[in-house]
Amino acid sequence: xxxxxxxxxxxxxxxxxxxxxxxxxxxxxxxxxxxxxxxxxxxxxxxxxxxxxxxxxxxxxxxxxxxxxxxxxxxxxxxxxxxxxxxxxxxxxxxxxxxxxxxxxxxxxxxxxxxxxxxxxxxxxxxxxxxxxxxxxxxxxxxxxxxxxxxxxxxxxxxxxxxxxxxxxxxxxxxxxxxxxxxxxxxxxxxxxxxxxxxxxxxxxxxxxxxxxxxxxxxxxxxxxxxxxxxxxxxxxxxxxxxxxxxxxxxxxxxxxxxxxxxxxxxxxxxxxxxxxxxxxxxxxxxxxxxxxxxxxxxxxxxxxxxxxxxxxxxxxxxxxxxxxxxxxxxxxxxxxxxxxxxxxxxxxxxxxxxxxxxxxxxxxxxxxxxxxxxxxxxxxxxxxxxxxxxxxxxxxxxxxxxxxxxxxxxxxxxxxxxxxxxxxxxxxxxxxxxxxxxxxxxxxxxxxxxxxxxxxxxxxxxxxxxxxxxxxxxxxxxxx
Amino acid sequence: xxxxxxxxxxxxxxxxxxxxxxxxxxxxxxxxxxxxxxxxxxxxxxxxxxxxxxxxxxxxxxxxxxxxxxxxxxxxxxxxxxxxxxxxxxxxxxxxxxxxxxxxxxxxxxxxxxxxxxxxxxxxxxxxxxxxxxxxxxxxxxxxxxxxxxxxxxxxxxxxxxxxxxxxxxxxxxxxxxxxxxxxxxxxxxxxxxxxxxxxxxxxxxxxxxxxxxxxxxxxxxxxxxxxxxxxxxxxxxxxxxxxxxxxxxxxxxxxxx
Ligand code: SF4
Numbered sequence: 001x002x003x004x005x006x007x008x009x010x011x012x013x014x015x016x017x018x019x020x021x022x023x024x025x026x027x028x029x030x031x032x033x034x035x036x037x038x039x040x041x042x043x044x045x046x047x048x049x050x051x052x053x054x055x056x057x058x059x060x061x062x063x064x065x066x067x068x069x070x071x072x073x074x075x076x077x078x079x080x081x082x083x084x085x086x087x088x089x090x091x092x093x094x095x096x097x098x099x100x101x102x103x104x105x106x107x108x109x110x111x112x113x114x115x116x117x118x119x120x121x122x123x124x125x126x127x128x129x130x131x132x133x134x135x136x137x138x139x140x141x142x143x144x145x146x147x148x149x150x151x152x153x154x155x156x157x158x159x160x161x162x163x164x165x166x167x168x169x170x171x172x173x174x175x176x177x178x179x180x181x182x183x184x185x186x187x188x189x190x191x192x193x194x195x196x197x198x199x200x201x202x203x204x205x206x207x208x209x210x211x212x213x214x215x216x217x218x219x220x221x222x223x224x225x226x227x228x229x230x231x232x233x234x235x236x237x238x239x240x241x242x243x244x245x246x247x248x249x250x251x252x253x254x255x256x257x258x259x260x261x262x263x264x265x266x267x268x269x270x271x272x273x274x275x276x277x278x279x280x281x282x283x284x285x286x287x288x289x290x291x292x293x294x295x296x297x298x299x300x301x302x303x304x305x306x307x308x309x310x311x312x313x314x315x316x317x318x319x320x321x322x323x324x325x326x327x328x329x330x331x332x333x334x335x336x337x338x339x340x341x342x343x344x345x346x347x348x349x350x351x352x353x354x355x356x357x358x359x360x361x362x363x364x365x366x367x368x369x370x371x372x373x374x375x376x377x378x379x380x381x382x383x384x385x386x387x388x389x390x391x392x393x394x395x396x397x398x399x400x401x402x403x404x405x406x407x408x409x410x411x412x413x414x415x416x417x418x419x420x421x422x423x424x425x426x427x428x429x430x431x432x433x434x435x436x437x438x439x440x441x442x443x444x445x446x447x448x449x450x451x452x453x454x455x456x457x458x459x460x461x462x463x464x465x466x467x468x469x470x471x472x473x474x475x476x477x478x479x480x481x
Numbered sequence: 482x483x484x485x486x487x488x489x490x491x492x493x494x495x496x497x498x499x500x501x502x503x504x505x506x507x508x509x510x511x512x513x514x515x516x517x518x519x520x521x522x523x524x525x526x527x528x529x530x531x532x533x534x535x536x537x538x539x540x541x542x543x544x545x546x547x548x549x550x551x552x553x554x555x556x557x558x559x560x561x562x563x564x565x566x567x568x569x570x571x572x573x574x575x576x577x578x579x580x581x582x583x584x585x586x587x588x589x590x591x592x593x594x595x596x597x598x599x600x601x602x603x604x605x606x607x608x609x610x611x612x613x614x615x616x617x618x619x620x621x622x623x624x625x626x627x628x629x630x631x632x633x634x635x636x637x638x639x640x641x642x643x644x645x646x647x648x649x650x651x652x653x654x655x656x657x658x659x660x661x662x663x664x665x666x667x668x669x670x671x672x673x674x675x676x677x678x679x680x681x682x683x684x685x686x687x688x689x690x691x692x693x694x695x696x697x698x699x700x701x702x703x704x705x706x707x708x709x710x711x712x713x714x715x716x717x718x719x720x721x722x723x724x725x726x727x728x729x730x731x732x733x734x735x736x737x738x739x
Contacts, residue, residue, distance in 0.1 A: 011665065012664060012665050012666075012667065012668075015665060015667055015668050016667045019667050019668065019671055329653055329654045329656070329672050330665075330668050330672075333668055333671045333672065334668060367531075368660075368661065368664050368665065369665065369668075370658070370661065371621070371654050371656055371657065371658025371661045371665075371669070371672070372529060372621070372658055372659075372661070373621040373625070373653075373654035373658070374621055374622070374625035374626055375621075375625065375652075375653075375654070377625070378625055388566075388570075391528060391529060391531075391567070392570075394529070394530060394531030395528075395531045395532070395533040395574075396531075397531055398530070398531035398532055398533075399531075399534075409530075410532075413526075413527060413530065413532045413535055414535060416526065416527070416535075417527060417532070417535035417536070417538070417539065419521075420490060420521040420522040420524075420539050420542075421521070421538050421539070421542070422521070423518055423519050423520065423521050426490065426493075426494075426521050426522075429494075430493070430494050433494060444701070444704045446705070451663055452663075454662075454663040454666040455662060455663060455666070455701070457666065457670075458666070458670040458673075458702065458705065459670070459673070459698065459701030459702045459704075459705055460700075460701045460702075460704040460705045461697075461701060462495055462496075462697055462700075462701070464494065464495060465495070465496075465497055467497065468493055468494055468497055469488045469492065469493040469494075469497035469500045469501065470488070470493055470516070470518060472497055472501065473516050473518075474518075477516075
């Protein structure tokens with residue numbers, strides 16, 4: 001995955017820093033609460049919402065079971081419609097293919113529609129190295145790019161910024177790469193959007209190459225689908241002569257009719273709208289209309305590894321709606337950067353360790369970046385049981401560490417398992433705890449040594465009672481069970 | 482019907498008043514409760530922290546201990562969630578079809594306390610009296626994993642004398658999450674801070690929930706702030722009756738119910 005996030009410390013440390021950023025906290029609390037309530041309203045309108053979710057889950061599972069078949073079918077249909085299909089094993093291969101395709105056109109700049117797949121491969125970095133300028137055209141993506149920043153949300157990559165910050169970025173940066181923002185730019189949404197529109201217009205009209213992702217790829221027809229809100233996607237997909245779409249292999253759906261399900265699930269879960277303003281669907285090339293060269297780059301980049309994991313593979317159902325981020329109490333407080341990946345929040349915590357592996361400190365810590373409250377599963381339109389995958393990945397992290405010198409945690413867990421292995425051992429421990437408890441005056445414990453200080457730094461701890469339940473049972477009920 | 486109490490290791494050791502209250506309520510309703518002494522722990526701590534292998538013997542012990550009962554009741558949404566949703570997974574990790582079959586027999590008969598009362602025993606009024614201002618936090622596992630819905634609230638509404646106040650943003654996690662509270666202490670504290678703010682906004686003197694682990698967390702933060710709000714498990718409110726209630730509210734948290 002992208003190199004730009006590498007070196008992110010383990011989640012707890014990154015989160016600690018983020019938690020101190022009061023501006024970030026305020027921006028996120030406001031933005032996530034707004035999207036959450038919009039979603040709740042439009043989802044509540046649908047009496048068949050649970051059936052839609054079940055249908056979305058079933059369709060995606062069918063795709064994953066027969067991924068090989070659907071991908072080959074997709075390739076045939078795209079090719080028959082005049083497109084060219086390329087297969088990329090990993091990020092480097094995908095980027096190389098795209099760079100070569102752009103070079104072959106002789107162009108040195110491209111316009112881009114917001115795409116998670118190209119974020120994942122850090123295509124912009126690869127293009128820059130090759131001397132090709134890539135202009136992001138989605139408003140939030142533009143803010144991130146101009147601000148030399150990282151995305152922090154799947155749908156709203158600049159969710160961590162407020163209008164005042166956006167105004168400053170536009171004033172300082174737009175002029176360096178194209179049409180500048182007007183010097184009297186106010187921090188008003190309408191004015192900021194207008195400045196972005198003017199800045200981008202030139203780039204749209206000049207660009208000969210467009211780069212996109214896709215929300216769905218229909219195997220039956222070879223059609224690609226991009227849903228968006230701003231119309232920048234429609235421009236990028238129709239104005240350039242060459243269109244290159246970089247798409248994860250899990251984005252395929254069997255038939256055109258299946259879009260019925262996903263085009264209901266996605267906008268309601270994502271932006272909280274009944275339907276998104278722009279839905280572009282295209283099939284190969286159409287002579288005299290739109291791009292005359294179309295390339296589809298199908299990217300694996302760790303997806304088949306996830307597919308081989310019976311529990312983990314459900315993460316591949318994800319349609320990147322970001323509903324799980326918006327309801328996550330952890331994400332709401334830390335923001336996206338702490339997750340060290342273009343995929344933040346609950347989906348990031350289960351997808352990143354599967355795509356990148358669990359070697360680095362950040363990737364090992366991601367499955368633990370959750371209280372397992374289950375709010376994400378409840379809203380996920382394709383019913384990914386995120387807590388289940390988190391727990392599963394935690395076991396993988398633990399199992400990968402086994403065999404060496406056991407950590408303090410492993411020793412503690414082993415001795416707890418030994419104690420719980422027989423009720424008589426538990427009883428001895430309870431008696432010891434009860435005696436220990438007498439050392440404290442009744443009430444609460446305010447200070448404990450490390451690692452329990454992590455608890456008592458902010459929370460009192462209860463004093464163990466003098467008599468456990470089972471001791472009371474035996475005392476009052478005798479030997480009766 | 483043979484009812485077994487699964488006290489849970491945490492309540493057994495730290496909050497014995499809660500399983501005692503379960504016994505009180507069930508006996509008051511005319512049922513006999515058994516406590517199989519072989520029981521220890523459902524394995525939640527291990528499974529949720531990634532130590533699934535260490536949980537295998539605990540799952541085996543659990544299914545052996547509770548195999549003969551019609552209903553097993555536990556005063557903890559998260560422990561019941563562990564048994565019903567994850568014991569089968571642990572059996573899979575163990576690669577033991579016999580264990581998997583035993584889990585399939587036992588796990589569906591394990592009920593959270595409010596489920597047992599409302600669904601199995603068909604009661605909402607358990608004859609309790611608790612003249613206090615109470616707010617209820619629906620813990621995550623009860624709410625989203627077990628989907629207990631409004632069962633606890635129906636039980637609380639039937640308590641005489643109670644002044645039940647709705648908790649704002651009630652469904653939001655308190656930030657406990659087992660080892661999460663230690664591993665991600667900063668995020669956890671940020672979360673409990675907001676929960677505490679909502680609890681205090683209600684003006685309640687008692688915060689009630691169906692899980693003592695969450696209550697220990699929120700209660701620990703309330704206590705640190707000297708907020709003047711006590712935490713009490715649902716079972717203990719349901720166990721309170723007219724003469725006993727006045728006694729009970731004066732004793733400290735560590736004293737047994739009289
Ligand atoms: S995991 Fe589910 S809720 Fe989260 S982004 Fe993916 S589809 Fe949406």
